[in-house]
Amino acid sequence: MDSYEKLIYKAKKEDLHLSNDGTKKIKRAINSSKWKLILSTLTVILLIVPTCYMLTFGYYAFGTKxxxxxxxxxxxxxxxxxxxxxxxxxxxxxxxxFSMDLSFExxxxxxxxxxxxxxxxxxxxxNNLVNNETTSKLEKIYPQYPTQTNQWISHPNQxxxxxxxxxxxxxxxxxxxxVVEAYFSLDDLYQVQEVENEMKNVDVTWAAIYTGTEDNMLSSNGEVISPIGYPVQLDQTYWSPFRDSESHEETFLKMLKDLQPYEDLAVEVSSHKNLELEERINYIEKNGFETYGVVVTGPKSEIxxxxxxxxxxxLKLGEVKLWNWAQ
Structure with a gap:
């Protein structure tokens, strides 16, 4: 091989070496970029998740509590x-x-x-209720979607x-x-105290309040409504809104007003799918509190x-349990 051929061979060899070296560098650069992208993505995710949790806690603490x-x-x-x-x-x-689960009994x-x-x-x-699961432990089930005539407590005209x-x-x-739980529909409208005075030796636990809509169980716009009312007995349960209440009637009215801005949510929580709070609040404020039906509990013989x-x-019979009456 003469000197010219040697020079050509040497040049080709150097070009091949440079080419292989460049390919390796490109591959290393690509791999490095991939890892940087992966690490950057993981960093962003690790930052986003706790940030989202902080926003969630902030929302439920200071937004919609x-x-x-x-x-x-x-x-x-x-x-x-x-x-x-x-x-x-x-x-x-x-x-x-961005969500909260609330469970209670x-x-x-x-x-x-x-x-x-x-x-x-x-x-x-x-603040949107997207799922509501209810598990009943009762032997008798109150109507889940009451109609005009399948109420357990009815107005005298119904x-x-x-x-x-x-x-x-x-x-x-x-x-x-x-001992028995019993739902009584009355023949007229009464003051709750009148009913308590007549129903001795039992506990009157809840009174359905007349709101001007119960004559036919329809609101002014033709929607089926259901009974609303309040607990009659003293309730010292810490969570109860009636705890230490001087007037259960006034507490009940205040609860209706407090609930009004959240009526859509209240309807989703309740099995009663139409509350018509504004109409019913207006009636109570003008006409006062009268009941057309009550729930009582006590010994079978007294009921x-x-x-x-x-x-x-x-009468609509509710739950029944073995004797526990000590009054």
Missing amino acids: STTLMDVASTTLYITEPNTTLEEMEFEMDFSL QYKQIGDEFYPSKDYDLHFVL SVEFNSDKEWRMLAGLPEET ESLRELDMVRY
Whole structure:
């Protein structure tokens, strides 16, 4: 090989080496860029997630407060679910990205004792209730979507779907050693105190309040409504809005007004799908408080004796438990 060929060979060899070296550098640069992108993405994600959690906590602490959502849920149930109460310590909150889970248990007084009646699991995204799961522990189920005639408590002008005579026969057939929850529809409008005075030896636990819409269970715009009312007995449960209340009637009216800005949410929480709060608040403010039906609890024999009262029109039997009456 002459010197010219050697020079050409050397040049080709150097070009090949430079080419391989450049390819390696390009590959290293590409791999480095990939890792930088991956690390940058992970860094951003790691920053976004805690930031989103902080925003979530901030929203429920200072925006739509978690306590506000809890208050709306509990207030709604007190006025729409007859003979029920809630315990503060039973409320459980769990926060996730832009959402909150609220779980709690509802109780009913049957005789002298309170028994679990329902479990509620509510899932909120921001302030919107997107899922409402209710697990009943009751033997008898109050209508989930009441119509005009399937109410358990009815106005004197209203008929009912259930057979009240059959309910009285069922009550008569119960053992004497039982306590009973009973829903009474009255023959007229009464002051709650009048009803309490007549129904001795039992606890009147809840009163349905007349709001001008119960004659046919329709609001002014033709929507089916359901009974609303308030607990009659003293309630020292810490969470109860009626705790240390001087007037349950005025507390009830205040609750309706407090609930009005959140009426859409209240309707989603409750099984009663039309509350018509403005119309009903206006009526109560002008006409005062009268009841057309109550829920009572006590010994089977004492409940049975109430059939003799002129004011009693219909009976709907509720929950029944073994004797626990100590009054």
